[in-house]
Amino acid sequence: MTGMIMEVKDLNLWYGKKKALNQINMRMKKNKVTALIGPSGCGKSTLIRCFNRMNDTIDSVKITGEVLYEGANIYSPSMDVMKVRTRIGMIFQKPNPFPKSVYDNIAYGPRIHGTKRKKELDRIVETSLKKAALWEEVHDRLNDSAMGLSGGQQQRLCIARALAIEPDIILMDEPTSALDPLATSKIEDLIYELKRNYTVIIVTHNMQQAARVSDHTAFMYLGDLVEFAPTREIFENPKQRLTENYITGRFG
Amino acid sequence: MPEKLDIELRNIKKEIELMGELSRAMLMDSVTALRDLDIQLAEDVLSRKETLYKMDQNIEEHALKVLTLHQPMAKDMRTLACVLKMITYLTRIGRYGYDIAKVTKEMGGKKHIKKLIDIPAMARIADTMVDDVMQAFKTEDIRSFEDLEERDDILDEERYSIFRECVTYMMEDPRNITMCSHYIMIARYLERCGDHACKIAEKVHYMVTGEWVEIS
Numbered sequence: 001m002t003g004m005i006m007e008v009k010d011l012n013l014w015y016g017k018k019k020a021l022n023q024i025n026m027r028m029k030k031n032k033v034t035a036l037i038g039p040s041g042c043g044k045s046t047l048i049r050c051f052n053r054m055n056d057t058i059d060s061v062k063i064t065g066e067v068l069y070e071g072a073n074i075y076s077p078s079m080d081v082m083k084v085r086t087r088i089g090m091i092f093q094k095p096n097p098f099p100k101s102v103y104d105n106i107a108y109g110p111r112i113h114g115t116k117r118k119k120e121l122d123r124i125v126e127t128s129l130k131k132a133a134l135w136e137e138v139h140d141r142l143n144d145s146a147m148g149l150s151g152g153q154q155q156r157l158c159i160a161r162a163l164a165i166e167p168d169i170i171l172m173d174e175p176t177s178a179l180d181p182l183a184t185s186k187i188e189d190l191i192y193e194l195k196r197n198y199t200v201i202i203v204t205h206n207m208q209q210a211a212r213v214s215d216h217t218a219f220m221y222l223g224d225l226v227e228f229a230p231t232r233e234i235f236e237n238p239k240q241r242l243t244e245n246y247i248t249g250r251f252g
Numbered sequence: 253m254p255e256k257l258d259i260e261l262r263n264i265k266k267e268i269e270l271m272g273e274l275s276r277a278m279l280m281d282s283v284t285a286l287r288d289l290d291i292q293l294a295e296d297v298l299s300r301k302e303t304l305y306k307m308d309q310n311i312e313e314h315a316l317k318v319l320t321l322h323q324p325m326a327k328d329m330r331t332l333a334c335v336l337k338m339i340t341y342l343t344r345i346g347r348y349g350y351d352i353a354k355v356t357k358e359m360g361g362k363k364h365i366k367k368l369i370d371i372p373a374m375a376r377i378a379d380t381m382v383d384d385v386m387q388a389f390k391t392e393d394i395r396s397f398e399d400l401e402e403r404d405d406i407l408d409e410e411r412y413s414i415f416r417e418c419v420t421y422m423m424e425d426p427r428n429i430t431m432c433s434h435y436i437m438i439a440r441y442l443e444r445c446g447d448h449a450c451k452i453a454e455k456v457h458y459m460v461t462g463e464w465v466e467i468s
Contacts, residue, residue: 208323235325237462247325249254 011065035214052088089162095154097146109165132160152183272386278349283375297353334459341448348441381449407446414439
């Protein structure tokens with residue numbers, strides 16, 4: 001497990017009677033970006049949601065197998081779900097800032113985790129916004145409503161909000177699908193920066209994006225993990241016919 | 253979109269096959285012109301240069317357009333990478349034909365020192381090598397690459413043997429120097445054509461398998 005931060009072992013998931021994930025096995029390296037690609041309904045969002053137990057909120061979901069985070073199964077009954085989600089943050093498709101000020105969006109997490117001192121919160125807000133490459137754009141309007149920011153800024157704000165509670169892993173579920181190319185490019189640059197300190201797992205429909213930002217790529221189809229390899233290999237010389245067909249746009 | 257990309261790739265493949273035929277014909281016709289000191293044929297080869305350059309330019313533009321508009325992946329990307337290198341090698345091969353034709357024209361009125369046997373033999377080996385790699389590009393069957401290095405070695409040896417033979421002729425009679433220096437240059441061109449065939453084979457190998465190999 002050297003260098004590995006997360007390991008998925010024999011993971012299966014059902015929505016009621018419908019099986020959505022089929023015997024998934026994969027290992028994610030620390031400080032690397034892993035991209036999950038595949039056609040709609042292949043299970044990539046379901047899989048990424050397993051990584052911080054977001055599927056727990058859906059009643060009909062049944063999960064077997066293990067997801068080991070630093071060697072411990074996050075699905076073990078003794079695991080504190082809150083702690084899991086603190087260490088493994090998530091960014092969604094649509095930016096979802098709280099209807100509060102920029103400052104309060106970032107300070108929200110640290111506050112509920114017990115940080116009360118203004119000075120400390122100021123520091124967290126500033127460093128988180130800097131890490132999310134947003135500080136320069138918003139430092140003079142921290143008390144304005146976050147809803148007034150552009151879509152791209154809102155998404156970086158959500159990333160800053162996730163960073164404020166110092167996670168290890170950041171999960172991103174199609175983080176740029178609602179953004180224009182310029183805002184997308186900023187988020188992609190940010191992902192590149194983030195991997196110095198964090199591990200990133202990203203679901204994307206944009207193949208070029210996966211090729212640009214990730215170190216490893218997993219191709220999923222109908223709930224199966226078809227191929228998982230270094231990104232260059234997947235896009236230059238995939239081993240599975242199914243992967244080749246998908247990335248060259250021949251089905252899907 | 254993939255159908256559109258497939259059509260584009262098929263067209264590019266056809267264009268490069270035509271370019272391969274033109275390059276080979278320029279090379280082989282120039283050697284025939286040289287052997288028979290046929291000035292008319294040499295001039296005919298010279299006149300094909302513009303078409304060769306146009307093909308090089310058109311295929312490059314076409315490949316770049318497809319890269320930009322379709323952003324192909326995997327085998328599609330490898331095919332275009334292969335094509336973009338192939339046009340350079342094929343231009344070189346056709347260009348050597350042009351150079352040989354030019355020399356032939358300059359020889360006008362002169363006679364060969366002896367019957368030309370080794371140079372046409374070298375040309376046939378080089379031509380078969382180019383033909384094989386072009387066929388492999390078309391069919392994606394790369395089995396013919398197995399003895400390509402061996403054939404390239406034969407070309408190297410032939411060139412050296414022509415060089416040594418020419419040196420003796422030149423020592424015998426300095427009046428042979430002009431013709432012999434042409435023969436030495438031409439042997440060098442043909443040997444280079446073998447090298448280009450090997451380089452094309454490397455690119456075709458990459459296109460077919462995704463693996464880099466060295467064939468030289």
